[in-house]
Amino acid sequence: ADPDPLQDFCVADQSASSISVNGFPCKPASKVTSDDFFFDGLTKVGDTSNIFGSNVTGGNVLTFPALNTLGISMNRVDFAPGGLNPPHTHPRATESGVVIKGKLLVGFVTTGNVYHSKVLTSGQMFVIPRGLVHFQKNVGVGKALIITAFNSQLPGAVVLPFTLFASTPSIPDDVLTRAFQVEEKVIESIKSKFSS
Ligand code: GLV
Ligand code: MN
Incomplete structure (x- = not known):
């Protein structure tokens, strides 16, 4: 699903943090x-x-x-x-x-x-x-x-x-209670399992 390459390879230079591109810039x-x-x-x-x-x-x-x-x-x-x-x-x-x-x-x-x-x-x-x-x-x-x-x-x-x-910040409880058709305590219980 990614775009085709335009050269043999382009080993990512993870340290080239000052430029933003779709993917990573190439190591020389x-x-x-x-x-x-x-x-x-x-x-x-x-x-x-x-x-x-x-x-x-x-x-x-x-x-x-x-x-x-x-x-x-x-x-x-x-x-x-x-x-x-x-x-x-x-x-x-x-x-x-x-x-x-x-x-x-x-x-x-x-x-x-x-x-x-x-x-x-x-x-x-x-x-x-x-x-x-x-x-x-x-x-x-x-x-x-x-x-x-x-x-x-x-x-x-x-x-x-x-x-x-477990998103940051949380999806509001009233969104989740309506989506899943449960009481707020059920949502709170599920959220508590994922908060570390
Ligand atoms: C398995 O589903 C995986 O994403 O590696
Ligand atoms: Mn998978």
Whole structure:
């Protein structure tokens, strides 16, 4: 979904903070080395000791600057037993993924509110059409691991529980009580779970 590159590569210069562009400016070609094109950040097991029991490790332009202008990125998602990667969307990318380990329920909902889901095991792949709300839940006995891939160097993630109940400043309670048709105490209870 990202624009096409206009040169072989444009390794992001994250330190060029004085200029603002769509993406990142390029590191001078004379300073680019082989190491720029390799990234071992996805070799590390993510820490799943949080309320959801899952952890996303990003291999996007922020962590792997060589992806700048190339229109792709990947994540590693670790799951504790029962862990959930909570409902979220990526505004800038379609997602595909493959289960490396474990057994996961993968689901998404269309703009017509049709829910599609399947339980997948090692080697099986899924696709989440761009922008649709989706999740993965570990339904196996042990840990689980997936690798996901995106057609954007920085797909972005709108994580619904945080977006709706943990924004800064908060969405007013009367908006949320009306939206979800519940009492204010229900909204306050949900908000309290995400305030750290
Ligand atoms: C999984 O949904 C991911 O965004 O990596
Ligand atoms: Mn996703």
